[in-house]
Amino acid sequence: MTLSEAEKTFILHGVQENFRIDGRNRDDYRPMELETSIITHAFGSARLRLANTDVVVTVKVEIDVPFPDRPLEGKMEFFIDCSANATPDFEGRGGESLATEISNTLTAAYSSNSVFDYTKLCILKGRKCWKIYVDILILECGGNLYDAISIAVKAALWNTSIPLVKSVTIDGNNVDMNVSENLSDCIKLDISAAPLMVTLCKIGDHCVVDPTSAEEQCSQGAIVVAISKGKFSTVLQTGGGSLHPLTLIEKLKLGAKVGNRLEEALSETLSKVKEDGEMGFLN
């Protein structure tokens, strides 16, 4: 979809008046739908639909060897798959650059131990740990991918249950683990500090949150901030265009405010999740 100059001007004027094309304010989100446990093959999963944007996130865990310099910590890897279903531009290897950009940002946002406790994933110091694979599948792009992905990742991690290791025995170089047979015995991850990302898209003199794909086309650049408990875990400036330092600080403050609001909304939603009920793409 490409916009004409007149359409762009229309959007720009709307943002100036704090009345966007779909009637929202500058700091409003579009409606979201969140589902958890939709993929039975995975240890945890979530699907988020933010208006036209649709992402599925699954979590799988495997046993791995910790990094030599961090023997007490587990690992986490993000993999993004831009499905061609989202847009024909993603066909073949077309989505790879976007996927790398998003996965690097996520890795940066989740890199600190104060954001996500990696020591919980350690099984045996220096020998065995859990490795979490977070696989993100983008099914439809309607703008604001970063926010949607970060919410879905957090929900999927919330949904994850890691098998309980009851005991570990060491026999020379062999490490034997006794994993609990009981399916209800499992560890839940602590995601209270997991970051949420907020995209602030600069259109004209103002910034909007949750841009649609049309608004993204009018923007002169965007800042993505990852907020974890009111603090920034990563900041990324994308797109062309430049910002004045003062504007930048102002936008970061706005980002933190919106991030906290989003955080509250998500934890409230997660506390209300029902385990049963019809789910998936049929509804």
Add this chain to the structure above:
Amino acid sequence: MSKKELISKVGLRLDGRRADELRRIRCKLGVFSEPDGSAYIEQGLTKVLAAVYGPHQVRSNRLKAQADAVIINCQFSMAVFSTSERKKRPRGDRKSTELSLHLRQALIAAIEVEKYPWSQIDVYVEVLHADGGTINVIFFKFNRIIDLFRYFPACVNAATLALIDAGIPIKEYVCACTASIANDNQPMVDISHEEEILGGPTLTIVALPMCEKVVLMEMSQRFHLDHLKLVLEKALEGCKNTKNILDQAVQNHIIDVGASTGWAGTGEKVKR
């Protein structure tokens, strides 16, 4: 191979179906709004999403544009989390490319290609959930050989629905189904993963069920020539049944869409 009976004495299969029963098919058209057409289908435990873009200008390689027919571009891909063991990459391996080609062949037979010269239609299918249980591990090596092809029928059916949702003229539904033979002479339809692992050969066909033409046929292992006819007939019957289910879904979808627009002001009322 295990000698476990695929059809018991009372005529029931491992999952409780009879020989001529399909697994449950549930589907929905128009799941997404960005693509021109999209569909979601569940066949047993296999879950597939399909999206159709087009007809539009030839995008990738202008030289490929044809004066007398539309170009059909297909891509098969499987989410990394779709199988119980995490996949390394979603597409681009040999088997996925092969399936893309097969899918294209199947769809060309159904689409009225001469309607859109100098244009292109993109069909993308994404397997979200693959049928397969714990037996995977035991027969892992054997499993590799047949691996992806058993998701093919669901992909063809999903692509058909997405084409219909996109409003692209097709000659008729193109449906796919599998069939096999059990206890030496009893043909059975729509083979589940478990049966494929335990049992013998599997025949996959893509057919135009109304005119009873076979578009594509794929076979694993071997059949006796006498059995082939039986199995083929069974698979065709399966395609016809699948077509009826898809047709019902399309009709329901049209009623939903039509009713919400007030039948474009014609005032007509249709009851389900």
